[in-house]
């Protein structure tokens with residue numbers, strides 16, 4: 214019997230923490246998990262899952278419009294935000310309960326309260342109990358970042374509050390140009406809210422392929438979203454009925470809500486990391502090695518709190534690899550190459566591998582294959598929405614280095630393309646694959662001529 218009360222103490226029951234706790238328990242470890250909010254974490258409770266439900270909801274407006282081109286007469290349509298939120302909350306409650314059940318079934322003990330590190334092997338629970346642990350795992354995730362120097366910041370909401378608005382505003386300004394900003398702008402716009410995106414950069418979604426970035430802006434502007442670039446909020450004021458957002462560039466934008474989506478920061482404040490001497494980087498993230506171990510040998514960290522690749526499946530992999538390494542006798546480091554990404558903007562984006570610019574920086578010869586077309590559905594719907602597909606290919610080996618898609622279904626396609634890329638597929642492999650007709654994805658295997666050959 215070990216000298217400690219538990220073998221593993223997990224702080225935070227989100228994607229990474231829950232997976233780590235369950236797998237460690239399956240390896241025979243005595244596990245305790247503390248969670249101060251709701252089991253499931255950001256992804257399940259106020260992130261990926263409820264977001265995607267709202268994206269589905271908001272898309273119906275276009276679906277009703279498109280139906281006319283296919284012979285349908287859709288009568289009066291009405292949308293009830295409160296009913297949607299109620300339905301969404303029911304689903305989140307169900308998932309939350311499933312997470313609790315699965316965790317308990319694994320043998321892990323759940324403590325529904327905050328926990329603070331007291332030393333390399335000690336954690337203090339909010340009710341005063343001190344628990345000793347052979348290993349401590351920090352999996353506390355992240356939280357929305359709002360510039361603390363922005364006057365009127367308390368009048369703004371983040372994505373956390375957006376999921377629980379009492380009512381939809383008539384107008385909204387979404388600040389930021391990343392994942393959350395473009396996804397929520399699409400949701401609000403689809404639900405009939407007059408939507409403005411205000412972003413400091415010269416394009417949305419920095420880091421994504423340039424063609425996709427341009428195309429996304431074009432397409433969301435066509436749908437009625439106003440995109441203001443190269444400007445920042447200077448102040449938020451309360452006017453009679455609404456708020457006024459004053460920008461550094463001198464604009465005054467009136468809106469019922471101002472939503473700030475300017476990134477997220479690791480949740481490390483008040484965790485007691487200093488009590489054990491756990492090192493953090495300049496952004497506050499816990500510094501870990503390839504096995505998620507901190508500078509303190511008995512303390513590990515996974516997920517957004519480490520600010521590596523802040524995506525749910527990555528946190529899950531990190532949690533699993535940690536548990537296998539520490540309790541399963543298998544030393545496993547997560548492979549971060551070729552992680553597929555999706556942005557549930559409208560239209561959505563799927564992306565895996567190198568962008569054109571990244572490939573050019575790394576390879577002397579790069580071929581670009583590009584298809585920009587009207588999807589079949591919109592021949593009859595009449596909607597002016599295009600789809601973009603792009604393959605980035607190493608001109609020397611013909612290996613496909615990247616695949617970038619904008620349009621309906623692109624996230625689903627990208628998950629599968631990611632397998633081919635992970636296996637090292639070449640352009641010849643894509644060409645040798647029979648097209649599946651009629652699909653949009655068949656474009657990926659029928660692009661014969663490069664649209665651009667870069668050589669240096």
Ligand code: NDP
Nearest residue numbers: 389390391392393394413414419474475476477523555556
């Ligand atoms: P992102 O990092 O994607 O985007 C942050 C945006 O805010 C960028 O446009 C950035 O501009 C801007 N910004 C940052 N700081 C400031 C500032 N001080 N003033 C003005 N603008 C600023 O973060 P999100 O909040 O959108 O999302 C957080 C993370 O959550 C994502 O990075 C992603 O990892 C994850 N996520 C994933 C989703 C998915 O997989 N579909 C969905 C939602 C979130 P600039 O580009 O100039 O730096």
